[in-house]
Amino acid sequence: MEKVVNILNDLNDIDEKATAIVDHTSIEKKELYKQLSEDIHKLDEEISKGTEKKLDVIREKMNFEIGEAKKRLLASFEQEMSKIESDYKKNHDTYVDTVFQKIINQ
Numbered sequence: 340m341e342k343v344v345n346i347l348n349d350l351n352d353i354d355e356k357a358t359a360i361v362d363h364t365s366i367e368k369k370e371l372y373k374q375l376s377e378d379i380h381k382l383d384e385e386i387s388k389g390t391e392k393k394l395d396v397i398r399e400k401m402n403f404e405i406g407e408a409k410k411r412l413l414a415s416f417e418q419e420m421s422k423i424e425s426d427y428k429k430n431h432d433t434y435v436d437t438v439f440q441k442i443i444n445q
Contacts, residue, residue: 427434
C-alpha cells in the first residue's frame with residue numbers, strides 16, 4: 340500500500356510541477372505578447388516618421404518644381420506681352436488705317 344501512496348504522491352508532485360510550468364508559460368506568453376505589441380508599435384511609429392520624411396522631401400521637390408515652372412511661364416508670358424506691345428506700337432498706325440478703311444468701305 341505504501342508503494343501506491345508513493346506513486347500517488349509522485350503523481351501529485353508531477354501534476355503540481357506541470358501546473359506550475361503551464362502557469363509560468365502563460366505568464367511568459369503574456370509578457371512576450373506585451374513586448375511584441377510594444378515593438379510593433381515602435382516599428383509602426385518609425386515607419387510613419389520615415390514615410391512622413393520622404394513625403395516632406397517629395398513635397399519640397401514638387402513645390403520647387405512648381406515654382407520653377409511658374410517662373411518659366413511668367414517669363415514666357417512677359418516675353419510674349421512685350422512682343423505684342425512692341426508690334427502694336429510699331430504697327431499702330433497701320434492697324435488704325437486698316438480698321439478705318441474697312442469701316443468706310445462697308
